Amino acid sequence: MASMSILETKGLTKTFGGLSANTNIDFSLTRGKITALIGPNGAGKSTFVGMLSGRITATAGSVHFDGVDISNLPAFKRIGMGIAYTFQITSIFPGLTVQRNVELAARRALSLPKSEILDAVDEVLQRVDLLDRKDQKAADLSYGHQRILEIAMGLIQKPKLFILDEPTQGLADAEVEQFIELINSLAGKSTILLIEHNMDVVMRAADHIAVLNFGELLAEGTPKEIQENKEVQNAYLGKTTDA
Amino acid sequence: MNDELRVYGLHAGIVGLLLISYFVLPEYHSGNLARIMVLAVYAMGYNLLFGYTGLLSLGHALFFSSGMYGLGLAMYHMDFAVPSGILMGLLAALITSTVVGFLALRTSGVAFMIVTLMFAQAGYLTVLYFGEFTRGDEGFVLQQSERVIGSLDLTSPAGRYFAALLLFAICFFLIMYIVRSGFGLALIAIRENEERAKMLGYDVVTLKLKAVVISGVMSGAAGAAYALLFGYAGATFATVQYSIFPLLWVLLGGAGVTIGPLIGTIFMFYLIDYSSSLTMAYMLVAGVVLVLLTLYAPQGLAGELRRSYFKWLP
Numbered sequence: 057m058a059s060m061s062i063l064e065t066k067g068l069t070k071t072f073g074g075l076s077a078n079t080n081i082d083f084s085l086t087r088g089k090i091t092a093l094i095g096p097n098g099a100g101k102s103t104f105v106g107m108l109s110g111r112i113t114a115t116a117g118s119v120h121f122d123g124v125d126i127s128n129l130p131a132f133k134r135i136g137m138g139i140a141y142t143f144q145i146t147s148i149f150p151g152l153t154v155q156r157n158v159e160l161a162a163r164r165a166l167s168l169p170k171s172e173i174l175d176a177v178d179e180v181l182q183r184v185d186l187l188d189r190k191d192q193k194a195a196d197l198s199y200g201h202q203r204i205l206e207i208a209m210g211l212i213q214k215p216k217l218f219i220l221d222e223p224t225q226g227l228a229d230a231e232v233e234q235f236i237e238l239i240n241s242l243a244g245k246s247t248i249l250l251i252e253h254n255m256d257v258v259m260r261a262a263d264h265i266a267v268l269n270f271g272e273l274l275a276e277g278t279p280k281e282i283q284e285n286k287e288v289q290n291a292y293l294g295k296t297t298d299a
Numbered sequence: 300m301n302d303e304l305r306v307y308g309l310h311a312g313i314v315g316l317l318l319i320s321y322f323v324l325p326e327y328h329s330g331n332l333a334r335i336m337v338l339a340v341y342a343m344g345y346n347l348l349f350g351y352t353g354l355l356s357l358g359h360a361l362f363f364s365s366g367m368y369g370l371g372l373a374m375y376h377m378d379f380a381v382p383s384g385i386l387m388g389l390l391a392a393l394i395t396s397t398v399v400g401f402l403a404l405r406t407s408g409v410a411f412m413i414v415t416l417m418f419a420q421a422g423y424l425t426v427l428y429f430g431e432f433t434r435g436d437e438g439f440v441l442q443q444s445e446r447v448i449g450s451l452d453l454t455s456p457a458g459r460y461f462a463a464l465l466l467f468a469i470c471f472f473l474i475m476y477i478v479r480s481g482f483g484l485a486l487i488a489i490r491e492n493e494e495r496a497k498m499l500g501y502d503v504v505t506l507k508l509k510a511v512v513i514s515g516v517m518s519g520a521a522g523a524a525y526a527l528l529f530g531y532a533g534a535t536f537a538t539v540q541y542s543i544f545p546l547l548w549v550l551l552g553g554a555g556v557t558i559g560p561l562i563g564t565i566f567m568f569y570l571i572d573y574s575s576s577l578t579m580a581y582m583l584v585a586g587v588v589l590v591l592l593t594l595y596a597p598q599g600l601a602g603e604l605r606r607s608y609f610k611w612l613p
Contacts, residue, residue, distance in 0.1 A: 111498065135500035143498070149491035160488050163481055164500040209499070 062087040062217055062247045063108065068117035070103050070271075077103040078271045081117070085217070090239060090248040092258040094282075095268035096291065101251045102144055104268065105219050108249070109141045110134040122216065136164070140215035142206045144222045144251070150195035154186055157194050158208050165213035180212045184238065200231045207238070218242070219249045224257055236261050259283075267291070302611040309612075310475050313558065314468045321460050331572070333460045335564050336467040337524045338544075342552070342560030343474050344517030345545035350554035351478055352510040353490030358415030359518050360541035361399065361422040364534075365391040366519025371532035372432060375439055381448045385523055392519020393512065395422070400511030404504065407493075416542070423537040438533025446527060459528045466524050467561075470517055475557050477513070479613050486510055490555070518545070551592060553601030557613050562600050 061084040068081040077100045085091055093101050106112035108119060110131030118127045126134050135141070149157050158177045166173060181187040184204050189197065194205060203223065210218050224232050232254065239261045242248060252258050258265065258279070265282040267274040269291045275282060282288055317336065321329050341363055348354050369391025373379040379387060403414045426433045433439075446453045453462050477483045485506050488496040497503050526532045535541070544567075545560075552563025567585070574584035596603045605612040 109498065111494075132497055132500050132502050135498060141498050143495075147492060147495045147498070149488055149495060151491050152487070156484075160484060160496070161499050163484070213499075 060087060061085055062122055063249075064120045065108070066118045066120075068104070068107055068119065069115050070100075070107060070112065071115045076271055078107070081268075081271075081273050083266065083273060085247055085249060086264060087247055088244050089263040090243060090250060090261055091264045091266060092250045092252050092262035093266050093268060094252060094255075094258060095274070099268040100271040101268050102221055103271075105141075105221060105249065105251060109139055109219055111141075135213075138213075138216035139219065140165075140210040140213045140217070141219045142210050142221060142223060144225070146199070146202045146206055148194045148202055148206050148209070150193070152194060153191050154181065154194055154197065154205055155190040157205055158212055161209035162212045165215075176212060180208050183211070184208045185234070200227050203227060204231065204234075207235070211238075211242075215246055217247045217249065219251075221251045222253060223250070224252065224254050232257060305611050306475065306479070306613055310471060310557070313561070314464070314471065317464055317467070321457070321464075326456060329460055330456060331568065333456075333463040333528065335561075335568050336463040337521055337528060338548070338568070339561040339564040340467055340470045340524065341518050341521035342545045342548040342564050343470050343557075344514045344521065346549045346554060346557075346560045347474060347477065347486075347517070348510050348514035349546065350549055350556070350559065351483065351490060352486040352507060353493075354507065354510070355412055355546070356403075356415040356511075356514075357412045357539070357542050357546075358399065358403075358417070358419030358422075359514075359545055360537050360539065361415075361419040362392050362396050362515035362518035363522035363525075363541060364422060364426065364537035365395040365515075366522030366524075367526045367532045367536055368426065368433065368522075369519065370523040371439065371441065371526040374441055374445055375532075376432065378445075381446065381453070381527065384527070385520075388519055388523025388526075389516055392516045392522070396512045396515020396519070397508075400508045400515070404507050404511065416539070419537070419539065419542050423534060423539075426534045426537050433532075433534065436534045438531055438535070441526060441530045441532070443530065446530060453528055454530065462528060463524065466520065470520070471557070471561075473517075475613060478557060482506070482509070487555075547589070549599070551589070551599055553599030553603070553605070556599070556601040556605055559599055559601040566600065 063085040065081055065083045068078060070078040081104060095101050103112060107114045110129060114127065118125060121137060121139065149160065155177055158180060159173060162173045162176055166176065178187060181190050184207065186201065186204060186208060194202065197205060203226065207223060224235055227235065236257055239248060250262065262279055265279055266276045267282060267288050274291060275285050275288050320332060324332065345359050348356055366388040370384040370388035373387040374384040399415065399418050403411055403418065406414050427435045443454045452458045485496065485501050488501060489503050489506060493503055522536065548563035548567055549560055551566055552561065553559030570585055570588055571581055575581035578584065598606055601612065
């Protein structure tokens, strides 16, 4: 069982003052699969993945990644072990060129000589269709392109686990299509944890869905199971699928 | 010509130009230039932290004066020769910047400014407190006869100029190398977006500490050179004013550009030199020019050049 899952949490809890954002979450991520984490606004999704990546320190509980207890490791060490993370609010290096942004992501993750890193950068930019903009300042890109750039910065790290916090937020339909294609092309190579509000994306990309509600894990299962789950429908899907 | 060659050419060219300047310029100006080069080293150290790493320190006078007093006190009280005096200056700056960096980097933004300012103020008061040794505000003079390396007289115009040029060239090329290295790129990443850098796996705490230490030691080297070449150490150099100067030079010349500090230091030096020959209210003239520059060249002189013409400037 242990080798099947790449990441496991036990009793993961976060309280802010008296407010409980995540309560006692036992969760595991299957290796090589795309798992979507859904739930209404304020359900604690970002807090949860924040604790996985180390951005947020857990109040209680443990996180194991690839068989190692990473509960007490700072974020940069967790990233170094092969976790990549994209922020809910786009987070890039605005004053640097597109190429430099991706290069910075690559330098940390790949130990290659500079020329090979730049080749890898070009390759990833080609894949996300940003190659012709590689000398542009990241700040000058459109919002959608900035989001794609951040995803490219994750891709180039060839992460074992890629955590994407609402990656399609604010993307145009065509860009969403491109994103789904991109994610599906990673299937089997990377494990992906996707926080997503767009149900269309979730249903088309995810192998597995976990639902978070009021900081607790409400349900888990295949997309079909989740769609048919009454509790989930009440908490979440019933209100937003028609949007 | 590719960018790499341009960068090397520019840096070597500037050092070459400074070399020739000694033989071309009248003695008054080459004397000024010796002082400017030492102060530009201070500004370059400051620029690494402020311009490249994005950390605004208001306490660099502490590092400058650490170098100054490290060398000065060792030579004045303990009869150290010049080379070991320089070593003491660098060591003093290394220790202060490591301690201050370690403590001050627990804060960020405005708090970092205040904490560094307070450390520098504590340093200044320490100099005054131990007035018996440091001679406080009055300072002390290093004898001309001590300021020699072998047969090289560092008090002669030529000795002073070329010693200043040597130090400048070393630091100039070092900064050029650092900011184009992986380490330098990581510092720039911290400046641009620290949270993102961290979440790409960069150990930002250690990187920032390294930046503070390199910046502090370079500032200390400038302080030591200043005491050595101009023969005087005094508490004025530990005051807030001397923490603000490098900030001004860097802002004027261009923060985050390798040639910015030199340009800013030359500009400010001659601005004050020239305006004080015109009027007693020379600081007013300097102030007005500063306001104009901030309005019309917010990225500093070299910064604007890079933005408009020379995008390859490191």
